[in-house]
Amino acid sequence: MTYVEQIAEDWRSRLKTELPRSSETTRESIVQWLLGDDLDRFETYTAERLDIEVQAMDYRYRILVQRYFETPPQRAYKNLMQRLGSMFVIRNKINTWIALSRDRQTTVVDVLQEVIQDLLQNDNYMQQQVKWIAECTSDPRLRNAIVLTATEEYCLRPIRNQPLLVYRFVNFQKRTQRGGMTQVPAADFIRLVSEEITSDDAEGTVSLLDGEALAQFQEAEAQQQQQELRGAIAPRSLKTI
Numbered sequence: 001m002t003y004v005e006q007i008a009e010d011w012r013s014r015l016k017t018e019l020p021r022s023s024e025t026t027r028e029s030i031v032q033w034l035l036g037d038d039l040d041r042f043e044t045y046t047a048e049r050l051d052i053e054v055q056a057m058d059y060r061y062r063i064l065v066q067r068y069f070e071t072p073p074q075r076a077y078k079n080l081m082q083r084l085g086s087m088f089v090i091r092n093k094i095n096t097w098i099a100l101s102r103d104r105q106t107t108v109v110d111v112l113q114e115v116i117q118d119l120l121q122n123d124n125y126m127q128q129q130v131k132w133i134a135e136c137t138s139d140p141r142l143r144n145a146i147v148l149t150a151t152e153e154y155c156l157r158p159i160r161n162q163p164l165l166v167y168r169f170v171n172f173q174k175r176t177q178r179g180g181m182t183q184v185p186a187a188d189f190i191r192l193v194s195e196e197i198t199s200d201d202a203e204g205t206v207s208l209l210d211g212e213a214l215a216q217f218q219e220a221e222a223q224q225q226q227q228e229l230r231g232a233i234a235p236r237s238l239k240t241i
Contacts, residue, residue: 003050004042008035011057018065029137033146034061037132060153067152068145080116080148081109084155090165097173115165115172116151123168126154 001009008031015027034057045053067079085091085108094111119126129150137143155165 002043003045004035004039007042007054007057011035019069022070026137026139026142029139029142030061030064030146033133033136037135060149063152064145064149068148070141071145073141073144076145076148080152081112083152084112084116084165085109087156087163087165089162090169093166093169111169114176115169116155118172118175119151119155119168126151129154 011031011034012027015022015030019027019030042050042053067083068076071079090112091108094108098106098108098111120130121127130147133143133146133150136146155163155168157164159167
C-alpha cells in the first residue's frame, strides 16, 4: 500500500467514526478534498514532510467540522466573518481605515466581505481551489462549506508573523481608492460562491497545501521591501558623497 492509499484509508476510517450520519459519498468527497489533486506528491515526501502534510489536512478538517460542515449557508458565512474579524491585527487595520474614510457608516464586516469577495474573484490560488472543490463534490451545501473552510485557512496563513489577509486588505485598499466599495450583501456572496464553483472551466488545479504559492507571495513581498530599502539608502549615500 502506498503512502497516499494508507492516508486515504486512515481518513475514511476516521470520518466514518466522527461523521456517522453523513453519507459515504459526502465522506469520500471530504477525503478527496483533503488529499488534493496531486496524489503523486506523497511519494516524494520525506517522513518529516509527510507528517507536516497530514497535520495540515487535520487542521483544515477541524476548521470544516467546527464552523462550516452541515451549517446553514448564512450561518456558515457569518462564522467566517466572525472568525476573520476576531483577529486583532485585521480588525485594527480595518477600523483605522474606516476612521479615515468619508463613509463612516461602513462596518468591519462590510469591509471584510468586500476583501473576501475580491479574494475569490482575483486571487489565482483561491480560484484554483474553487475549481478543485467543484471536482470533489456536486453537493452545493458541502461545496460552500469547503470553500469557506479553504478561505479561512488561506486568509490566516502566517506571512512574516501576520495573516495573509492583512496583505490582501492592503491590496484591496489600493483598488478601492480608485473605484470605491461595492458592498456585496452576504446573501449574494453565498449565491456567487455557489455559481462560481459549478464552473466547467477547470484549467489546472493545485493542492490545498500549496507551499509554492505562499513562497512566491513571500518572494514578491521581499523584493518590494528590498526596493524600498534601496530607495531609502540611495539619498543618504549621495549626501555622504
